[in-house]
Amino acid sequence: MQLVPRHVMPRVGEALDNFRVVVLHGARQCGKSTLARMVAAERDGTYASLDDDATRQAALADPRSFLLDQDHPLVVDEIQLGGDRVVRAVKQAVDVDSTPGRFLLTGSTNFLTVPSISESLAGRVRLLHLWPLSQAELNRSAPFRVQAWFGDESDTLHASARPAAMTRRDYMESVCRGGYPEASTLPDELRRDWFESYVETVTERDIVALGDLRRRAALGLLLRWVAASSGSELNVAGTASRLGLDRATIGSYLAWMETVFLVHLLPSWSRNLTARAVRRPKVHITDTGLAAGLMGLDASALMVPTSPAAGPLLETFVVNEIARSLSASSAAPRLHHYRDHQQHEIDLVLERSDGAVVAVEIKATTSPNVSQLRHVEWLRDRIDAAAPGAFRAGILLHTGDQRYTVGDRLHICPISTMWA
Structure with a gap:
């Protein structure tokens, strides 16, 4: 399928330039992963999907190393699969280093309503919603x-x-x-x-x-x-x-x-x-x-x-x-x-x-x-x-x-x- 430019892309870039963490959430199969890979490539960052069993196990076993020992911005796809353990590690990382645009997190569930994630990243995060194509x-x-x-x-x-x-x-x-x-x-x-x-x-x-x-x-x-x-x-x-x-x-x-x-x-x-x-x-x-x-x-x-x-x-x-x-x-x-x-x-x-x-x-x-x-x-x-x-x-x-x-x-x- 031919790649369709997404209108939200400039807003993602603007958010990464000004916020420590950006969360892009939306329905499965609406194009989040494709957009996330593009962001990682354009900004010389790293893309990692927690849908992959090995990647998810590495993130859960040692979330701090997983988050810090890679080129940033680090794009973590399907962040809800990492639960509170990974999200809290993101909070700790950006509290130590407040440089904007360090993490782009994507999720197929509403980040603020997932019961397994108690940390909201309030004051550190910009939330953006990706819909299916307009x-x-x-x-x-x-x-x-x-x-x-x-x-x-x-x-x-x-x-x-x-x-x-x-x-x-x-x-x-x-x-x-x-x-x-x-x-x-x-x-x-x-x-x-x-x-x-x-x-x-x-x-x-x-x-x-x-x-x-x-x-x-x-x-x-x-x-x-x-x-x-x-x-x-x-x-x-x-x-x-x-x-x-x-x-x-x-x-x-x-x-x-x-x-x-x-x-x-x-x-x-x-x-x-x-x-x-x-x-x-x-x-x-x-x-x-x-x-x-x-x-x-x-x-x-x-x-x-x-x-x-x-x-x-x-x-x-x-x-x-x-x-x-x-x-x-x-x-x-x-x-x-x-x-x-x-x-x-x-x-x-x-x-x-x-x-x-x-x-x-x-x-x-x-x-x-x-x-x-x-x-x-x-x-x-x-x-x-x-x-x-x-x-x-x-x-x-x-x-x-x-x-x-x-x-x-x-x-x-x-x-x-x-x-x-």
Whole structure:
């Protein structure tokens, strides 16, 4: 497979220039090892993977010598396999010598939530997240700059290059292809087999090993439910009843799926504009290709007008694209969804630390209309009354080719605008 340049690479370099330790974590098979090897080669360092039995045993037997007796930066791949013993040795090494960029650690589990690692390296580490490939990376396009959505000029969204023409089927094929580098190059039937094997490997090798879980079969059942429910609010009690599992098991297993980057939660947004905002997060599967594979769907199935999965999977696809772009950007707006008891619903609300807000609706239609922005318009007016100037843009992303402004700070754009 041809090497795909990763947009997060400059951030990794910047972090190594300024922090003693850099941790790059993300799902298995998303490209961490390839990127880590590139960093080691470019900086004349050393690459070592704890996936290798001999390397892992050497690190566990004498972690101090393993860490210090090699050329730096030392890249330690799959650091979670070294547990607390190796991570504590990293802490001791950088406390003695605070030179930036001595260690790049990668992991297929969330570094901060692995129970076998109690040392967080707080004050010494820069954490970076590597997602599967974005559409911009797959298309060799420049990174999407979400900052443009927060621009002060009314024509900011229309000043960049025109997006490449894509049909609705093109989008559905992108949804089903996903972003795992190896899987994205396979034909549909082989890709489905790849995802089945991937899930079995991650659940058996990572989740069960780390969590010592007793109901392994429930993991696959729950993950398939997440795939079918991606983009919906998380109702633990309802899910437990539907799947025949207890609430504690659902909560615990979902947390483990987050730890190994199979799913992520989108919290509910509120600035006290309404007293009864719903607090449930939305659950999104990390890669729509994985979701489609688990559901046995291809682009043709999603093209059927009555397909119940097309809209939710497209919403997850766009949410994931934005999250992937933010992981490679210095801009860091927080991502949320919104729903209240008056039935106002907005797929995505981005909020910067200065309080600036962008609201996004995602529709699987090729014929968007301004009425689909009515909840965004309502939110704009509420924010304008409470914090004038904070609402920056409301955007309807769709699968057609229309691109225009439809009202005060309200815009309609093709989804492909994000990788123009």
